[in-house]
Amino acid sequence: MSELLRIEGLQVHFPIRRALTDVIRGVGPLAVRAVDGIDMTIQKGEVLALVGESGSGKTTTGRVIVKLTRQTAGRITFDGQDVSNLWGTGRLRSYRKRVQLIFQDPYETLDPKQTIHDFVAEPLEVNGIGANAAERETMITKSLEDAGLRPASRFAFRYPHELSGGQRQRVVIAGALAVGPELVVADEPVSMLDVSIRTELLKLMLDLREVRNLTYLFITHDLSIAWVIADRIAVMYLGKIMEIGPANKVISVPRHPYTAALVSVAPSPEPPAPGERAKRTILVGETPDAAAIPKGCRFNTRCPLVFDRCRVEEPPLIDVGDGQSAACWLAERATSAGGISDMLPNAKRRLEPAAAGPASPAAQQLASPAD
Amino acid sequence: MTERIGEQAGQEIPDTVAIPADATVAPATAAEIRGRRQWPLPKLAVPDAPLLEVRDLKTYFKLRDGWVKAVDGVSFGLADGEALGLAGESACGKTTTALSLMQLLPSNGRIRGGSVELFGIDLVPKSEVAMQRYRWREISMVFQGAMNALNPVIRVRDQIAEPLRYRLGQPEATSTARAVELLDMVGIPRRRSGAYPHELSGGMRQRAMIAMALACDPAIVIGDEPTTALDVMVQAQILELLERLRRELGLSLILITHDLSVLAETCDRVLVMYAGRVAEEGPVSRVFTAPRHPYTRKLVGSFPDLRGDRRQLAVIPGQPPDLLTPPPGCRFAPRCEFAMPVCTEVVPPEVRFSDGVRVACHLFPTSDVETVSTGASAPASAAPAAPA
Numbered sequence: 001m002s003e004l005l006r007i008e009g010l011q012v013h014f015p016i017r018r019a020l021t022d023v024i025r026g027v028g029p030l031a032v033r034a035v036d037g038i039d040m041t042i043q044k045g046e047v048l049a050l051v052g053e054s055g056s057g058k059t060t061t062g063r064v065i066v067k068l069t070r071q072t073a074g075r076i077t078f079d080g081q082d083v084s085n086l087w088g089t090g091r092l093r094s095y096r097k098r099v100q101l102i103f104q105d106p107y108e109t110l111d112p113k114q115t116i117h118d119f120v121a122e123p124l125e126v127n128g129i130g131a132n133a134a135e136r137e138t139m140i141t142k143s144l145e146d147a148g149l150r151p152a153s154r155f156a157f158r159y160p161h162e163l164s165g166g167q168r169q170r171v172v173i174a175g176a177l178a179v180g181p182e183l184v185v186a187d188e189p190v191s192m193l194d195v196s197i198r199t200e201l202l203k204l205m206l207d208l209r210e211v212r213n214l215t216y217l218f219i220t221h222d223l224s225i226a227w228v229i230a231d232r233i234a235v236m237y238l239g240k241i242m243e244i245g246p247a248n249k250v251i252s253v254p255r256h257p258y259t260a261a262l263v264s265v266a267p268s269p270e271p272p273a274p275g276e277r278a279k280r281t282i283l284v285g286e287t288p289d290a291a292a293i294p295k296g297c298r299f300n301t302r303c304p305l306v307f308d309r310c311r312v313e314e315p316p317l318i319d320v321g322d323g324q325s326a327a328c329w330l331a332e333r334a335t336s337a338g339g340i341s342d343m344l345p346n347a348k349r350r351l352e353p354a355a356a357g358p359a360s361p362a363a364q365q366l367a368s369p370a371d
Numbered sequence: 372m373t374e375r376i377g378e379q380a381g382q383e384i385p386d387t388v389a390i391p392a393d394a395t396v397a398p399a400t401a402a403e404i405r406g407r408r409q410w411p412l413p414k415l416a417v418p419d420a421p422l423l424e425v426r427d428l429k430t431y432f433k434l435r436d437g438w439v440k441a442v443d444g445v446s447f448g449l450a451d452g453e454a455l456g457l458a459g460e461s462a463c464g465k466t467t468t469a470l471s472l473m474q475l476l477p478s479n480g481r482i483r484g485g486s487v488e489l490f491g492i493d494l495v496p497k498s499e500v501a502m503q504r505y506r507w508r509e510i511s512m513v514f515q516g517a518m519n520a521l522n523p524v525i526r527v528r529d530q531i532a533e534p535l536r537y538r539l540g541q542p543e544a545t546s547t548a549r550a551v552e553l554l555d556m557v558g559i560p561r562r563r564s565g566a567y568p569h570e571l572s573g574g575m576r577q578r579a580m581i582a583m584a585l586a587c588d589p590a591i592v593i594g595d596e597p598t599t600a601l602d603v604m605v606q607a608q609i610l611e612l613l614e615r616l617r618r619e620l621g622l623s624l625i626l627i628t629h630d631l632s633v634l635a636e637t638c639d640r641v642l643v644m645y646a647g648r649v650a651e652e653g654p655v656s657r658v659f660t661a662p663r664h665p666y667t668r669k670l671v672g673s674f675p676d677l678r679g680d681r682r683q684l685a686v687i688p689g690q691p692p693d694l695l696t697p698p699p700g701c702r703f704a705p706r707c708e709f710a711m712p713v714c715t716e717v718v719p720p721e722v723r724f725s726d727g728v729r730v731a732c733h734l735f736p737t738s739d740v741e742t743v744s745t746g747a748s749a750p751a752s753a754a755p756a757a758p759a
Contacts, residue, residue, distance in 0.1 A: 265606075
């Protein structure tokens, strides 16, 4: 696999309007640091999932990649070419043919007065793709059918309100595919849909990867969806990547306490076994404001494993092998079978009589056998 | 720097509370729970009647083209201190069922049949004025989308005090003090109680909504997708809060959600609905681990589970039926892989199994097991006799 996209030191800061008194006194935050220094690469043909809670900067990262938002600093390389500053150049249009975006809400993406056919035809006409109308028609039909709307003739002249939510999202996918992109940035493409329809669409997206040689950046808040679709997962928190690595590694052997906490609270349709409930690590409080990011490690205010160094020095992404890295000072020490999950003191268990008082990590390890 | 950011922003949320391993088991008997009530039972209450008994509920919506049968013959029961989950996809009638219990239906909605008995009192024939005795005082609801459900120009504390003032006639000082106490109980510190909704985060607003639902000390709280719009970590916090409140206050919960995993973690029993009817009902541990109805099987199978198999998700082909003209027979038949000729003609009767599960599906012949017409909660018997 070769590299398709490389992001280095990406920062997106949104300026805050300050009150005049604050400007004069020189106080108050200057900017919301939505994305605050991200490095990552996407290989050709892979699905990289960007997971994070609201306000983690995952959508902003996606928008920078498709050039809908300007970065404050950082470099983006696509297929070997620097695409950091394409604005105002003719290359922007050709870049956008190769990189497409799928939005979350198919109800808002589609124009209620435009037929399905016209929605898919528009990017072709705008970009001058296809030699003549007949060729474009073939491409439209193919896009619709690839997106699972078969036969295309049955759907082409319908309006969005005549379609179900799942069908609408298929139309949006068909529109994104029409121009023949190489990279598709999918921003929460299934979060508005019912579970049964969700599965179909995830399968469709994986099939299309084979048929159309696509690469996906899949943005989601749902770790379990990321785990279903992704080859690699990147977990974001407050504008930075906390952990990145192969999906199974990140889920089963997390090396960052934030990932471990997310995994532990990820609900499962399997009812919990009697002891299972006690294994959850629920973080206290809420994600801090991105205009006032804590000093040191940005996760230190909520981290159950915080120690002095975390409050002063921000850990870089530390490579722990097998393509996995985590931004945590403990990442290299969490080498047991369950990763850093084994080191997490469990708030609930801590208060139970059997394990009263702060248990040592070793005791915790014994108490929670790795899955 | 030892202070936490959450505290800086005035968002003290109490540390996670110890939950004994058997927390899911209802801690008290019905008599104990009723003994804890702040208010006497309604005058008409039948002393030993079950808390809630819904029989053959039919709620339709009037449209220009006819009646949409949103809820069409749903029966279930709810015991004191129990948590029941209503599961199903969009438009399967979950919310309509809940709104029927509260009689808060939109103007074109009508209860066309069945009964809703609370303490043995049928609420369906009650007038709007008579309903006010029960609404919020006996059954309250946490609405979906805390952002829109709170009034943006009234302080959170005053919004919670409102039902106390109007429903219970408490003076302002008492009701305000009680509102602050309620906010404290759900994890909003006293000094934040004077905040306006926009000053609180999504999770805090949802906590405030829960406090409001608890204001009149109701017997039943209905949560309509209470965690849907929230982040996973906040969702976990809210679910934990609900669990704690249920244990401490002896609440009976009806939790409505499309997310089965939320139900698996919090409920005792689950009712799976499809197109306005009950597909399957039973103890969570039975329904989710050994689903019998083909729809439940698919629904459970379509949930990604970090602890299960990757990329082995089930797909349900097709779409739910149009409830203006629902298919005769089983409403799931057009999408069912096991559909038989009888399925498209005859409505499947509900079949009850000895492990407390009931299923409406022709795959389970009624000759094998006892057929039931109402959805009273069954005694939990250990031996499963499922042909599944």
